[in-house]
Amino acid sequence: MSVVLVGAGPGDPGLITVRGLEAVRSCEVLVYDRLVAQELVDEAPPWALRIGRERLSQEEISELLVRYGQAGLAVVRLKGGDPFVFGRGGEEAIALAEGGVPFEVVPGVSSLSAVPAAAGIPVTHRGVSAQVTVVAGHAPGALDYEQLAAAAGTLVVFMGLGGLDLLVDGLIAAGRDPETPAAVVENGTLPEQRVVTAPLAELAEAAIGLSPPALVVVGDVVAIAEAIHPEVEQVLARA
Numbered sequence: 001m002s003v004v005l006v007g008a009g010p011g012d013p014g015l016i017t018v019r020g021l022e023a024v025r026s027c028e029v030l031v032y033d034r035l036v037a038q039e040l041v042d043e044a045p046p047w048a049l050r051i052g053r054e055r056l057s058q059e060e061i062s063e064l065l066v067r068y069g070q071a072g073l074a075v076v077r078l079k080g081g082d083p084f085v086f087g088r089g090g091e092e093a094i095a096l097a098e099g100g101v102p103f104e105v106v107p108g109v110s111s112l113s114a115v116p117a118a119a120g121i122p123v124t125h126r127g128v129s130a131q132v133t134v135v136a137g138h139a140p141g142a143l144d145y146e147q148l149a150a151a152a153g154t155l156v157v158f159m160g161l162g163g164l165d166l167l168v169d170g171l172i173a174a175g176r177d178p179e180t181p182a183a184v185v186e187n188g189t190l191p192e193q194r195v196v197t198a199p200l201a202e203l204a205e206a207a208i209g210l211s212p213p214a215l216v217v218v219g220d221v222v223a224i225a226e227a228i229h230p231e232v233e234q235v236l237a238r239a
């Protein structure tokens, strides 16, 4: 396969898949995202060409993948989490298909459920939440708060830290209970992981000082972390 779109997992380098790691270890060109662990970049052969995300626009990356793919090189596009969950993997796959380049997608462990799990939060817990709503929060003014506040179960917000106060205000104004348990998980699955939990109305204040990458979780499942978290900490400590 000429180009492989690989999910690197949510942060901890041990959470890439076996197939994804095999692809990295045998690539000739590695194009990687900012959120990808350096340990995984180091898994590529020493002679492989390494291209980091910072210097290139998304369009330039897609062009690059097509160009190297058309040249028949073994290219790995390594992206944080899963390539198709807020990862722009779809755009890259379309560019490759249009360029006539054979490609494969190796899914990754998305932060969607893995980051809450690392904080002891099961996004679906029997009898508590049978539904998960997932949104991007980088433009909180564009969200449909009536719909979000009315949705049952768990709300997971990607890229929501920067506009967290607007997000919280929007949800409460649209009718979500201000006492709903809520959390922000920073650097989930990594040794420097930090977790803040608070009632929804107090979440933005509680999260002051946290930085991206961070995931926001709103819903009664957050309260379950109290029962699970000590064991989670032990698991992380052994890792």
Ligand SMILES: C[S@@+](CC[C@H](N)C(=O)[O-])C[C@H]1O[C@@H](n2cnc3c(N)ncnc32)[C@H](O)[C@@H]1O
Residues within 6 Å of the ligand: 010, 011, 035, 079, 080, 081, 082, 083, 084, 085, 086, 087, 109, 110, 111, 112, 115, 157, 158, 159, 160, 185, 186, 187, 188, 189, 190, 212, 213, 214, 215, 216
């Ligand atoms: C551009 S999205 C990429 C998501 C990725 N494709 C996935 O499946 O997890 C980046 C956002 O994912 C979330 N995220 C990714 N890794 C994270 C981590 N280790 N801890 C907390 N949030 C994370 C944050 O909301 C971050 O702003």
